[in-house]
Amino acid sequence: MAVESNTLLVIDDETTVRESVVAYLEDSGFTILEAGNGAHGLEVFDQHQPDLVICDLRMPKLDGLGVLKKIRETSPETPVIVVSGAGVMTDVVEALRLGASDYLIKPIVDLEVLEHAVNRALENAQLVKDNQRYRESLEEAIQTLRESLEELQADQKAGRQVQMKMLPATPYRYLDYQLSHHISPSLYLSGDFVDYFRLSEHQFAFYLADVSGHGASSAFVTVLLKHMSTRLKREYTTRKSNNLIKPSEMFSYINRGLLNTDLGKHVTMFGGIVDTKANTLTYAFGGHFPFPILATDKEVAYLEGYGLPVGLFDDATYNDFTMELPEKFALITFSDGIIEVLPHAKLKDKEEYLLSVIRGGAITVEALIEALELEQLKDAPDDIAVLVLARNMS
Amino acid sequence: MAVESNTLLVIDDETTVRESVVAYLEDSGFTILEAGNGAHGLEVFDQHQPDLVICDLRMPKLDGLGVLKKIRETSPETPVIVVSGAGVMTDVVEALRLGASDYLIKPIVDLEVLEHAVNRALENAQLVKDNQRYRESLEEAIQTLRESLEELQADQKAGRQVQMKMLPATPYRYLDYQLSHHISPSLYLSGDFVDYFRLSEHQFAFYLADVSGHGASSAFVTVLLKHMSTRLKREYTTRKSNNLIKPSEMFSYINRGLLNTDLGKHVTMFGGIVDTKANTLTYAFGGHFPFPILATDKEVAYLEGYGLPVGLFDDATYNDFTMELPEKFALITFSDGIIEVLPHAKLKDKEEYLLSVIRGGAITVEALIEALELEQLKDAPDDIAVLVLARNMS
Numbered sequence: 001m002a003v004e005s006n007t008l009l010v011i012d013d014e015t016t017v018r019e020s021v022v023a024y025l026e027d028s029g030f031t032i033l034e035a036g037n038g039a040h041g042l043e044v045f046d047q048h049q050p051d052l053v054i055c056d057l058r059m060p061k062l063d064g065l066g067v068l069k070k071i072r073e074t075s076p077e078t079p080v081i082v083v084s085g086a087g088v089m090t091d092v093v094e095a096l097r098l099g100a101s102d103y104l105i106k107p108i109v110d111l112e113v114l115e116h117a118v119n120r121a122l123e124n125a126q127l128v129k130d131n132q133r134y135r136e137s138l139e140e141a142i143q144t145l146r147e148s149l150e151e152l153q154a155d156q157k158a159g160r161q162v163q164m165k166m167l168p169a170t171p172y173r174y175l176d177y178q179l180s181h182h183i184s185p186s187l188y189l190s191g192d193f194v195d196y197f198r199l200s201e202h203q204f205a206f207y208l209a210d211v212s213g214h215g216a217s218s219a220f221v222t223v224l225l226k227h228m229s230t231r232l233k234r235e236y237t238t239r240k241s242n243n244l245i246k247p248s249e250m251f252s253y254i255n256r257g258l259l260n261t262d263l264g265k266h267v268t269m270f271g272g273i274v275d276t277k278a279n280t281l282t283y284a285f286g287g288h289f290p291f292p293i294l295a296t297d298k299e300v301a302y303l304e305g306y307g308l309p310v311g312l313f314d315d316a317t318y319n320d321f322t323m324e325l326p327e328k329f330a331l332i333t334f335s336d337g338i339i340e341v342l343p344h345a346k347l348k349d350k351e352e353y354l355l356s357v358i359r360g361g362a363i364t365v366e367a368l369i370e371a372l373e374l375e376q377l378k379d380a381p382d383d384i385a386v387l388v389l390a391r392n393m394s
Numbered sequence: 395m396a397v398e399s400n401t402l403l404v405i406d407d408e409t410t411v412r413e414s415v416v417a418y419l420e421d422s423g424f425t426i427l428e429a430g431n432g433a434h435g436l437e438v439f440d441q442h443q444p445d446l447v448i449c450d451l452r453m454p455k456l457d458g459l460g461v462l463k464k465i466r467e468t469s470p471e472t473p474v475i476v477v478s479g480a481g482v483m484t485d486v487v488e489a490l491r492l493g494a495s496d497y498l499i500k501p502i503v504d505l506e507v508l509e510h511a512v513n514r515a516l517e518n519a520q521l522v523k524d525n526q527r528y529r530e531s532l533e534e535a536i537q538t539l540r541e542s543l544e545e546l547q548a549d550q551k552a553g554r555q556v557q558m559k560m561l562p563a564t565p566y567r568y569l570d571y572q573l574s575h576h577i578s579p580s581l582y583l584s585g586d587f588v589d590y591f592r593l594s595e596h597q598f599a600f601y602l603a604d605v606s607g608h609g610a611s612s613a614f615v616t617v618l619l620k621h622m623s624t625r626l627k628r629e630y631t632t633r634k635s636n637n638l639i640k641p642s643e644m645f646s647y648i649n650r651g652l653l654n655t656d657l658g659k660h661v662t663m664f665g666g667i668v669d670t671k672a673n674t675l676t677y678a679f680g681g682h683f684p685f686p687i688l689a690t691d692k693e694v695a696y697l698e699g700y701g702l703p704v705g706l707f708d709d710a711t712y713n714d715f716t717m718e719l720p721e722k723f724a725l726i727t728f729s730d731g732i733i734e735v736l737p738h739a740k741l742k743d744k745e746e747y748l749l750s751v752i753r754g755g756a757i758t759v760e761a762l763i764e765a766l767e768l769e770q771l772k773d774a775p776d777d778i779a780v781l782v783l784a785r786n787m788s
Binding site: 089093135141142145149153155161213219220221223224226234257263264 | 483496555583615617658
């Protein structure tokens with residue numbers, strides 16, 4: 001394959017040799033520059049930056065090795081083919097060590113061989129150039145990707161800040177009760193959400209919600225949840241009657257709110273209201289899974305209940321379950337992201353494992369994070385939330 | 395610098411030469427393998443994959459050039475130093491052309507020269523390897539970055555889908571009125587939002603809101619806006635009294651909602667209610683800028699009004715402005731992102747330019763997109779929204 005329209009510089013003090021080489025290569029389609037000695041050759045080289053140099057080794061004043069050294073210094077990528085008289089192989093060897101691309105022995109009987117050497121050297125130089133360009137394009141691609149990524153990350157981080165602001169201060173203490181939580185988002189933004197707040201002097205509410213999907217689109221819905229629960233709280237606290245708002249009503253209200261806004265997102269929820277005077281918990285289920293785990297002195301077991309996911313069905317209704325709260329207990333609620341990261345194959349084994357971890361004494365958010373290695377998690381497929389309601393346990 | 399603990403293979407049929415080379419290099423800290431002929435040398439090479447080969451050129455059976463060729467084929471990165479008898483320079487030249495790293499002429503008088511050649515070749519091979527590894531790490535980095543970016547982009551796109559679902563169908567026609575909009579988010583998610591909906595048989599409401607900031611964190615607030623406006627609309631349409639809800643009330647309601655949810659985000663808004671029986675527009679300003687532009691047969695001018703941003707001040711109140719609507723008009727509202735992309739230096743010139751574009755006949759969303767080149771925009775610093783309310787104009 002002839003690499004045409006390349007410019008070659010031929011340096012030779014023997015005019016006849018030079019002219020025959022030049023004529024042949026010009027016929028082959030190359031653009032030719034010529035020089036009758038090394039010093040002139042270097043001048044032409046500096047001025048025109050040819051693509052390849054053919055240089056006689058034995059020349060008066062500046063010989064071929066000198067020319068080669070100089071070109072190697074200033075333009076290490078330009079291929080140089082050296083031409084040597086027969087019997088001066090040491091020069092050829094030296095030239096090759098200095099980085100000459102190829103050599104030819106005078107007399108050059110077959111100029112086709114020269115052309116072949118020229119093309120091979122040019123192709124090789126092109127490969128080196130392509131290689132360099134490829135590497136540069138790789139570096140550039142990395143730069144562009146990194147910038148795009150940083151922009152998106154900055155955006156998601158800003159979103160995460162806003163989302164963090166909506167979460168309650170943890171832990172929250174009221175009398176001998178304590179609420180605390182932890183959320184590990186699978187990306188930056190989380191579709192898991194918790195909230196807890198005081199309703200009256202002897203009541204506080206809490207819930208854990210898991211929006212379908214994860215990431216930005218699910219995080220949107222957490223803003224709505226916050227807004228709706230804030231509203232409910234305000235309505236309740238400004239009510240004259242002071243009738244206890246029920247978790248089932250709260251779930252119905254959120255169900256309607258989600259359906260009306262028409263986001264195509266639903267939520268699974270568990271939430272309740274604690275009465276610290278009666279020491280009762282009234283709770284509701286909104287399709288939440290896994291079931292919350294109640295740990296007391298006597299036993300560690302899943303809490304029972306049922307209820308439809310919230311924001312999915314127009315006619316969904318919810319039930320309130322009421323239980324007495326023991327002197328000492330911890331009620332631990334996970335979002336379903338926890339199920340996906342447990343190594344067991346069967347759901348039954350995962351559920352059993354969670355119980356065993358809690359039986360083993362991990363009944364605070366911190367202990368659960370450690371026992372379940374939630375901090376070490378990378379690339380969790382879904383958000384993971386833990387909410388612990390405890391009494392006399394810390 | 396000696397590159398120590400490298401394994402070298404010495405292939406030479408002259409035992410004394412080989413042994414002296416081996417002894418010297420072992421003293422220098424290299425691990426040495428040896429072979430007394432080319433065939434054995436290749437076997438050892440295949441088995442142990444040494445870091446460098448020193449090979450005599452003249453050997454019976456398989457000579458040094460044969461060994462070199464074979465090694466070049468199977469392991470092109472391994473440096474090979476050839477050793478030649480004096481006076482057989484053509485072999486050396488051929489070896490260098492075949493890719494030998496270096497050569498030495500027998501007798502090797504100074505073994506330090508050999509060690510020097512070895513170290514140089516090893517360093518060079520290391521450079522080539524580093525280079526290769528660097529390129530691989532670049533490609534790997536690109537892959538990782540691309541995956542992270544794709545994950546975030548997918549997340550943001552999913553969020554965008556949810557956000558798009560909240561926007562009203564455009565255009566919306568009612569009697570001789572028409573509403574239409576366009577939003578160009580600066581990233582994927584937008585902090586600009588519009589909504590319009592019917593309130594009664596002869597009333598419809600509309601607003602354009604611009605949440606402070608842009609991206610995910612601002613997009614959160616648009617979900618709230620949608621929820622709040624949906625709620626207001628429902629409350630209004632299910633009201634027994636059918637008293638007209640006022641834009642000022644709507645703004646106050648949203649002001650409280652934003653402050654209560656405590657997101658630290660505020661909104662600038664323009665919105666109103668059209669009465670198609672009385673042909674009036676009642677509107678309110680919530681710190682919105684630039685002012686909407688009213689285009690009639692007679693003139694094109696900015697609408698006047700005032701009002702505080704929404705969600706910033708607890709005690710903000712809003713005013714209603716009422717105007718009669720002409721038979722033919724277009725009311726064009728931009729979010730302030732438009733100001734940032736206009737090339738003019740002064741705000742006054744930007745405002746004048748918007749008027750001139752509309753005077754020039756661009757009074758539909760499509761015509762404005764074209765005239766202001768909104769589709770061609772890349773890397774706009776902020777979201778850009780356009781909302782057009784028109785009567786008898788299309």
